Amino acid sequence: MSGAAQARVGADDAPPEPAEDCPLCPRLVEFRQDNAAKHPDWFNGAVPSFGGEDARLLIVGLAPGLQGANRTGVPFMGDFAGDLLYPTLMKFGLARGEHTPEQPHALELVDCMISNAVRCVPPANKPTTAEIKECRRFLEARSARLPNLRMILALGRIAHDSVVRTLGLKLKEAPFGHGAVHEVAGLTLVDSYHCSRYNTNTGVLTTEMFEAVIGDIAGRLRTG
Template structure:
């Protein structure tokens, strides 16, 4: 199915997107090594008319790059989807595969960068190149009222995409930012990666505290 188009262009990049040479090279390597994996830009996943948009950094190698669904197949998805189910933003059972029947409710999930970057670290130009897809996603879903940024890069690229001053809205876990000139409120969380949870930087209770705020904002 072709990607939905908006004034900013398509919502999702084509599966053979050639825009970032470094990411294309890695994708081609992985096609050779793992031909049964998704190995392509990962499309946005979500319900129609969502009020919550969750933004991650980029697909994980054995997560979304493998399965083709955001946050599916790695630990970050285990915590994210469990929490979203608990707060009514998802229904079904998360089984770490795209055919598990899990559905999002009033929510949508995407990434700042749609392709797997080497060492999970996209470059500034790669983030900028992918930014129009984030803008297109917002344009195609005017029902969005809350945005959850998972990590500083997602936070900063979202602010830049909207033309907001980063200095006016510093990233901090559990921070809440009403963005002037929009109907959007930006919520921040440390990324729900295994590294952050293993080191204690992010606990399940800390993550749930962010969703407490979001659920108050979106009854």
């Protein structure tokens, strides 16, 4: 990570990952506990980032899905969005192994890490502004602990906005747009519409559109 970027995101006194039973957001804690009572065999905690700390690419989503990452404990694993994300990463050499939510770690990420702007599952998949801000400390610290970080892929506007604020910029300095590429704070920030069921079902995001973004990122990483 460049010195400029390190200075922007350097939350060196904060942990890069929250405790599994993170207490910071009361509404999310209550929702986690309710789900733990209903599904005691699920993960039901603050979902940690997935991937190695030698990653040059950080992929940032919104938050864990109730029956996906909140169940498996791995970002996007078991979510509908993961059914598009992980095969696409495998297609372009950014993941290998087998994509199966029943065995989340049968899949290995290559040169990338996946995290979320909010680490705990929110009711109705909608975190509040205060919850997003509260959880940003972990995105800042996580970014600062990736010494080889060169690129960030933001999946959706909320993730984009959180990343931009993490980098110490104003939103108008790097406006969100599908396929947009921003050179910010010594890093390359790439945007995509979120690979959610809603976006793919409505045609807001097609497989071809998503593959074009991931393919471009893979190409940039190959050429340094």
